[in-house]
Amino acid sequence: MATTHDTAQPAAQEDRIIIFDTTLRDGEQSPGCSMNVEEKLRVAAVLEGMGVDVIEAGFPIASEGDFHAVNEIAKRVKESVVCGLARAAAADIDRAGEALQPAARKRIHTFIGTSPLHRKYQLQLDAEQVHERVIDSVTRARRYTDDVEWSGMDASRTEPEFLFRCIESAIKAGATTINIPDTVGYAYPEEFADLIREIRNQVPNIDKAIISVHCHNDLGLAVANSLRAVEAGARQIECTINGIGERAGNCSLEEVVMAMRVRADRLPYRTRIVTQDIMKASRLVSAITGFQVQPNKAIVGANAFAHESGIHQDGVLKNAQTYEIMRPEDVGLVRSSLVMGKHSGRHAFKKKLEDLGYALGENALNDAFVRFKALADKKKEVFDEDIVALVDDEIQEA
Numbered sequence: 001m002a003t004t005h006d007t008a009q010p011a012a013q014e015d016r017i018i019i020f021d022t023t024l025r026d027g028e029q030s031p032g033c034s035m036n037v038e039e040k041l042r043v044a045a046v047l048e049g050m051g052v053d054v055i056e057a058g059f060p061i062a063s064e065g066d067f068h069a070v071n072e073i074a075k076r077v078k079e080s081v082v083c084g085l086a087r088a089a090a091a092d093i094d095r096a097g098e099a100l101q102p103a104a105r106k107r108i109h110t111f112i113g114t115s116p117l118h119r120k121y122q123l124q125l126d127a128e129q130v131h132e133r134v135i136d137s138v139t140r141a142r143r144y145t146d147d148v149e150w151s152g153m154d155a156s157r158t159e160p161e162f163l164f165r166c167i168e169s170a171i172k173a174g175a176t177t178i179n180i181p182d183t184v185g186y187a188y189p190e191e192f193a194d195l196i197r198e199i200r201n202q203v204p205n206i207d208k209a210i211i212s213v214h215c216h217n218d219l220g221l222a223v224a225n226s227l228r229a230v231e232a233g234a235r236q237i238e239c240t241i242n243g244i245g246e247r248a249g250n251c252s253l254e255e256v257v258m259a260m261r262v263r264a265d266r267l268p269y270r271t272r273i274v275t276q277d278i279m280k281a282s283r284l285v286s287a288i289t290g291f292q293v294q295p296n297k298a299i300v301g302a303n304a305f306a307h308e309s310g311i312h313q314d315g316v317l318k319n320a321q322t323y324e325i326m327r328p329e330d331v332g333l334v335r336s337s338l339v340m341g342k343h344s345g346r347h348a349f350k351k352k353l354e355d356l357g358y359a360l361g362e363n364a365l366n367d368a369f370v371r372f373k374a375l376a377d378k379k380k381e382v383f384d385e386d387i388v389a390l391v392d393d394e395i396q397e398a
């Protein structure tokens with residue numbers, strides 16, 4: 001097992017994983033995490049810039065605000081595919097089609113619960129009725145775009161034979177991505193990988209579609225399940241910045257992407273993600289949603305690259321690889337040597353912000369600088385964390 005700082009992406013001929021970010025849809029479904037249109041636009045711009053392939057921008061039928069957000073994102077984002085969610089109902093699909101109309105590249109993501117529990121209690125439909133809706137919904141979504149994703153909600157608790165039949169029919173109706181959600185985070189990595197392998201073996205026309213996975217983190221297994229699914233043949237991972245999402249959240253983008261990058265020896269896959277933008281995205285989402293990142297969170301937590309014990313500090317000073325498996329710079333964390341205090345000028349402050357991953361407009365920069373000076377008058381040294389807090393406040397108030 002090589003432990004090296006050389007975390008370069010694997011070569012181009014190796015397998016490519018599509019990164020589908022659902023921070024603005026599933027992430028926003030975390031209690032207390034809702035974002036307004038302007039906030040969603042800012043997050044979408046960062047996601048596009050960092051190389052996310054598909055941005056799930058929202059659930060257009062859910063509210064006027066969500067429709068508007070998806071519509072505005074569809075107008076502005078050019079590089080990433082913009083996706084809107086729709087239940088297996090004509091009104092949902094039409095609304096998503098309408099919201100996505102201006103997009104350069106658009107996808108409709110339609111879903112229905114397939115498991116016995118969802119059929120019986122949530123939908124009150126029998127298996128045949130659910131199967132019919134799969135065909136009808138995908139067929140309708142194809143009126144708006146030829147990029148249609150179909151999800152069998154609670155797939156990991158669905159009878160495999162029924163799931164395979166729904167997948168086959170979704171592909172026949174025109175779905176080009178088949179998403180397998182572990183909706184309640186119940187799956188275990190090996191078992192989830194077996195399900196993906198079985199889908200590839202049992203569904204006759206599966207080669208016509210990309211297999212995607214959407215793992216929730218109720219047992220803390222979302223990243224592990226996604227990675228095992230990729231090894232079994234999935235080629236799209238659905239994830240969120242900071243792992244936010246329903247209940248315990250979704251697979252975390254930064255963790256799954258960095259796992260593939262750092263362990264390219266074991267996971268020879270490539271993504272388009274500019275990993276140096278990870279901290280910027282994490283801080284923005286945290287500032288906008290008000291959801292603090294836990295200090296010991298992998299990759300983006302405040303302690304992820306901090307070394308407290310003497311032995312560790314000594315080791316890192318001699319050679320960082322003793323206790324660091326990736327370079328902080330590779331996730332956008334610049335160890336800035338600028339010491340900030342009351343004598344620091346606006347120029348140094350701006351440079352410090354850039355080192356920390358922030359690019360503020362002139363007005364926001366001026367406001368932040370005034371607040372920095374006020375703080376510097378009270379403190380001997382203003383630490384990076386103080387500046388991050390100060391700027392996050394600035395962003396929230398903007």
Ligand code: KIV
Pocket residue numbers: 026111151153154179181182183184214216
């Ligand atoms: O968790 C889930 O099943 C979902 C679907 C809408 C894909 O979020």
Ligand code: ZN
Pocket residue numbers: 026181183214216246
């Ligand atoms: Zn979900």
